[in-house]
Amino acid sequence: MVLKLKCRAKINLAIDVLGKREDNYHLVEMIMQTIDLYDCVSIEEINSGIVIESENPDVPLDSKNIAYKAAKLIKDKFNIDKGIKIKIEKNIPVAAGLAGGSANAGAVLVGLNELWDLKLGKYEIMDMGLNLGADVPFCIMGGAALACGIGEKLTRINGLDNVYILICKPDIFVSTAWVYNNLDISKLNKRPNIKFLLNCLDKKDIYNLSNNMVNVLESVTESNYPQIKDIKKKMIEYKALGSMMSGSGPTVFGIFDDFDCAKHAKENLEKLYKQTYLVKTYKGGIEVE
Ligand SMILES: C[C@](O)(CO)[C@H](O)COP(=O)(O)OP(=O)(O)OC[C@H]1O[C@@H](n2ccc(N)nc2=O)[C@H](O)[C@@H]1O
Numbered sequence: 001m002v003l004k005l006k007c008r009a010k011i012n013l014a015i016d017v018l019g020k021r022e023d024n025y026h027l028v029e030m031i032m033q034t035i036d037l038y039d040c041v042s043i044e045e046i047n048s049g050i051v052i053e054s055e056n057p058d059v060p061l062d063s064k065n066i067a068y069k070a071a072k073l074i075k076d077k078f079n080i081d082k083g084i085k086i087k088i089e090k091n092i093p094v095a096a097g098l099a100g101g102s103a104n105a106g107a108v109l110v111g112l113n114e115l116w117d118l119k120l121g122k123y124e125i126m127d128m129g130l131n132l133g134a135d136v137p138f139c140i141m142g143g144a145a146l147a148c149g150i151g152e153k154l155t156r157i158n159g160l161d162n163v164y165i166l167i168c169k170p171d172i173f174v175s176t177a178w179v180y181n182n183l184d185i186s187k188l189n190k191r192p193n194i195k196f197l198l199n200c201l202d203k204k205d206i207y208n209l210s211n212n213m214v215n216v217l218e219s220v221t222e223s224n225y226p227q228i229k230d231i232k233k234k235m236i237e238y239k240a241l242g243s244m245m246s247g248s249g250p251t252v253f254g255i256f257d258d259f260d261c262a263k264h265a266k267e268n269l270e271k272l273y274k275q276t277y278l279v280k281t282y283k284g285g286i287e288v289e
């Protein structure tokens, strides 16, 4: 039996960093939003081992793949001696700040729970996901959330409802660890007002939301990669209500209230940056087909 799952990318509408834990992970306050840009992950039982298949050359096919780690975690925890073949059809840009790998890992946990009838509840799966990465629990939950702790303490919130999001990823590689390690918390001059932004979401005021988004990681990535400023400037020129870097970057997103403006922006940005996608925000998370 082959089980097929869709797993979606996220953007961050706000990121604040409040401190650092002893293990060097940072304490954050973030607004997370799922978007309808998804990878298709199919899983199939085999006799032994963990096999990863993907046609995208940027996706590792060995134990470095976070989907491999997810399968190993389940196999070890439940002493399962059967193997698994995981096929990843990538649509989410890799190393983008969109949590594509985390979404794949989430899909494997959700899929194996079903395939092997493990009877884990959603929160148990999310807890297991945290062992793989800070973004994994949110990818499993989906929709929109306020994320605290290192990103795992999630409170469901009213998110953006069917709003156009233009995603634009410059062709550069940014390491999440490098960005966090180069952030000087004592020197942050602009921080998000999370309460205000949550209030905007409650009132469906996407104009004030778009104008007041802040990601404190942006200045770190931006200082090394001028493309980020360039894309943000162009998004606004093309009439985005607001534009910001997602996660640790380098993807920049723009929020649009008008389809024609969003389409025009896409057509122009993709001449310079080929990984440009026009999508909408999404209410769900991982879905079994
Ligand atoms: C930037 C975001 O994508 C925003 O949603 C997340 O905070 C990062 O989540 P992620 O990529 O799932 O993070 P992980 O794979 O767990 O960690 C990658 C690296 O990022 C740093 N890291 C991550 C999350 C966090 N709260 N503090 C950190 O300092 C750590 O150096 C870690 O070694």
Ligand SMILES: Nc1ncnc2c1ncn2[C@@H]1O[C@H](COP(=O)(O)OP(=O)(O)OP(=O)(O)O)[C@@H](O)[C@H]1O
Pocket (backbone or CB within 6 Å): 058, 059, 060, 064, 065, 066, 067, 088, 093, 094, 095, 096, 097, 098, 099, 100, 101, 102, 104, 105, 133, 135, 176, 247, 248, 249
């Ligand atoms: N299943 C996977 N899909 C994509 N990349 C993967 C996967 N497994 C491991 N990787 C490795 O992880 C790195 C980060 O990829 P990913 O697409 O998850 O980044 P991201 O969007 O920045 O994630 P996040 O926002 O959670 O930090 C890549 O450089 C890639 O080599």
